[in-house]
Every structure is written in C-alpha cells, then in structure tokens.
Amino acid sequence: MYKVAVIGDTASVSGFAALGLSVFRETEPEKISKLISKLAASDFAVIYITEPAAAMVSDTINKYRSSKLPSIVLIPAIEGNTGDGMRALHQAVEKAVGSDILN
Amino acid sequence: MARLNVNPTRMELSKLKKKLVSAKRGHKLLKDKRDELMRQFMGLIKENRQLRAEVEEGIKEANRYMAVAGSVMQREVLETALMLPKQEVELEVGEKNVMSVYIPEFQPKFRTDNTNDIYSYGTAFTSIDLDGAVSALSSIFPKMIRLAEIEKACQLMADEIEKTRRRVNALEHIMIPDYEDTIKFITMKLSENERSTTTSLMKVKDMVLKQSHNYH
Numbered sequence: 001m002y003k004v005a006v007i008g009d010t011a012s013v014s015g016f017a018a019l020g021l022s023v024f025r026e027t028e029p030e031k032i033s034k035l036i037s038k039l040a041a042s043d044f045a046v047i048y049i050t051e052p053a054a055a056m057v058s059d060t061i062n063k064y065r066s067s068k069l070p071s072i073v074l075i076p077a078i079e080g081n082t083g084d085g086m087r088a089l090h091q092a093v094e095k096a097v098g099s100d101i102l103n
Numbered sequence: 104m105a106r107l108n109v110n111p112t113r114m115e116l117s118k119l120k121k122k123l124v125s126a127k128r129g130h131k132l133l134k135d136k137r138d139e140l141m142r143q144f145m146g147l148i149k150e151n152r153q154l155r156a157e158v159e160e161g162i163k164e165a166n167r168y169m170a171v172a173g174s175v176m177q178r179e180v181l182e183t184a185l186m187l188p189k190q191e192v193e194l195e196v197g198e199k200n201v202m203s204v205y206i207p208e209f210q211p212k213f214r215t216d217n218t219n220d221i222y223s224y225g226t227a228f229t230s231i232d233l234d235g236a237v238s239a240l241s242s243i244f245p246k247m248i249r250l251a252e253i254e255k256a257c258q259l260m261a262d263e264i265e266k267t268r269r270r271v272n273a274l275e276h277i278m279i280p281d282y283e284d285t286i287k288f289i290t291m292k293l294s295e296n297e298r299s300t301t302t303s304l305m306k307v308k309d310m311v312l313k314q315s316h317n318y319h
Contacts, residue, residue, distance in 0.1 A: 002194040006249075007173065014181065015169050018213065018223050018237040019244055020191035027149070045194045045209060046251040064261050069196070069208055071255035073247070076159050078166045085155055089257070096144055096261040097266075102152065 002043050002069075008050030012077040026082070029056040035076060036060050040070050050077035070099040106285040111150035111292035119289070123282040130274040137267045140202050144260045151253045159249050161243030168236035175230045184233065192216060194248075204263045206256040207246050 007058045015099050017023045017036040022044075026032045032053055037060065039047055047070050054061055061072050074085035094100045109115045113297060173181060190213060197208035 002196050003194055004194060011173060014185050015165055015236045015240045017185045017188050020188045025180055027242055045196050053294055065258050068205060071251040073251045076162050078170060081159055089151060092257050092261040096264040
C-alpha cells in the first residue's frame with residue numbers, strides 16, 4: 001500500500017491532515033529537497049507540493065519527472081495561484097508536440 | 104549524400120538490402136506508434152488541463168476558508184484540532200500500458216467509510232470555517248488523485264513521444280537515405296566491374312585470335 005504526502009508551509013497544508021494525508025510542514029529548500037528524496041525512496045506514490053515550495057526545489061522535482069513513481073503534483077499555496085502548475089503542463093505539450101499548442 | 108564505409112561486394116549489398124527493408128519497416132512502425140501516442144496524449148492533456156483548473160479552484164476555496172479560520176482561531180487551537188486525523192488514506196497503485204508506456208493508476212482506500220470522519224475535532228472550540236475548509240478539500244480530493252495520475256501519465260508520454268519522434272526522424276532522414284545511397288554505390292561499382300571484365304575479355308579474345316590465326 002502506498003501513501004500520499006503534502007509538503008508546504010503550515011497554513012497551506014494543515015487542512016490536508018484532516019483527510020488523512022501525511023503532512024510535512026517545511027519551507028527550507030535543502031530540507032524539502034531531502035524530504036522529497038526520502039519520500040520517493042519509501043512508499044509514497046503521490047506528493048503534493050505547494051507552488052512556492054516547488055519553485056525552490058525544481059531540480060529535485062525534475063529528477064522524478066521521468067520515473068513512474070512518485071507523481072509530484074503542484075498545488076496552489078494559501079497566498080494564491082502562481083500558475084507554475086499550468087506552466088508545467090504547457091512544457092509537457094511543448095516537449096511532445098514541438099510547440100505549445102494549448103491556448 | 105553520405106554513404107557508409109563498406110566494401111563494394113555482393114555480400115555487403117545483400118546485407119544492406121536486408122537492413123534497408125527492416126529500417127523501412129521499423130520506420131513505419133515507429134511512425135504509427137508516434138501518431139497513436141500523440142492522439143492519446145492530446146486527449147489526456149485536455150483532461151489534465153480541465154482537471155487542474157478544477158483542483159486549483161477547489162483548493163483556492165479551501166484556502167479561503169482556512170484563512171478565515173486562521174484569523175478567528177488561535178494558531179495552537181487550529182493545529183491541535185488537525186493534529187490527530189481520524190481518516191487515513193492509502194493508495195493502491197496499478198499500472199496501465201499505453202503503447203508500451205507504463206502509466207500508474209491510483210485507487211484511494213480510506214480507513215473508514217464514514218464521510219464525517221474527516222472532522223477530527225469537536226465543534227465546540229473550532230470555527231465553522233475550518234469545517235468549510237476541510238469539507239472543500241475532501242470534496243476535491245478524488246479529483247486531486249486523478250490529477251496526480253493523469254499528470255504523471257502526461258509527463259511520461261511526453262518523454263516517450265519525444266524519444267519516438269527522434270527515432271523516426273533518425274530513420275527517415277539519416278539511416279534510410281544512407282542505406283539507399285550505399286546500395287546504389289555498390290550496384291554501380293559492381294556493374295562497372297562487370298563491364299570492365301567484359302571489355303578486357305574481349306580484348307584478350309582479340310589478341311588470342313590475332314596470334315593464332317592472324318585475324319585483324
């Protein structure tokens with residue numbers, strides 16, 4: 001059985017604890033990066049991470065882009081939506097098609 | 104016009120012809136694979152985009168509630184309320200094969216079936232906005248799981264499409280023309296050799312005839 005993790009600042013991720021997800025309140029790049037590697041190595045299949053937190057560790061996240069698990073998904077933080085999640089989608093289209101045809 | 108560095112012999116010629124046939128066959132297969140992957144990818148990406156918009160909207164709503172809850176309740180109280188969840192989620196991970204891209208499938212399993220178990224606190228000391236935040240998150244959660252699944256699928260398929268496209272292009276623009284040029288070169292060389300043998304034989308015949316019978 002696999003588990004689901006949520007990473008981000010306290011205000012943005014606390015609510016997920018009620019749903020029974022594993023919540024990690026981290027805001028420092030090195031710690032987040034280490035945490036992601038640790039979670040990926042153990043039995044976490046999905047990692048939700050807030051957009052500001054993801055922006056700090058984009059290298060680590062890109063490392064797991066082409067592996068089957070875990071699936072790392074960006075979610076908006078409490079301050080609002082930065083559009084990074086959508087941007088990643090556009091990048092995937094650009095990679096596959098050759099140009100961004102989503103508009 | 105680039106030809107391979109091989110000896111112009113019949114042996115090489117037949118080898119190259121066989122290679123050309125399989126290169127053409129591989130090219131056709133890979134092209135079909137690329138087209139089908141692309142078709143499926145476009146469908147997925149549309150769903151992905153819509154789902155992401157919905158999930159972002161849902162989380163925004165939950166965050167709105169959470170911000171209000173955070174402002175009317177003490178931080179410690181809020182933290183304590185969410186500290187010991189009643190509900191627990193585990194995922195069953197399956198696998199689906201789409202044109203030899205293995206994409207994961209997630210099936211959430213909840214510890215309890217009771218939908219009220221997402222509220223891990225008594226209602227006496229917490230704001231109603233916290234209930235709103237938790238219920239908003241809970242209603243968007245199935246879509247979040249689907250989003251995780253589909254986003255991974257899109258990433259993996261984008262990688263595979265890129266790889267396949269490179270292979271198709273390499274076959275189409277480099278390998279197949281190279282083979283064709285080399286085959287042409289060997290054929291020319293062989294027929295040239297043949298002609299030269301014929302002419303020298305004719306010459307020798309002339310010389311022999313001249314010697315033995317004094318023909319002109």
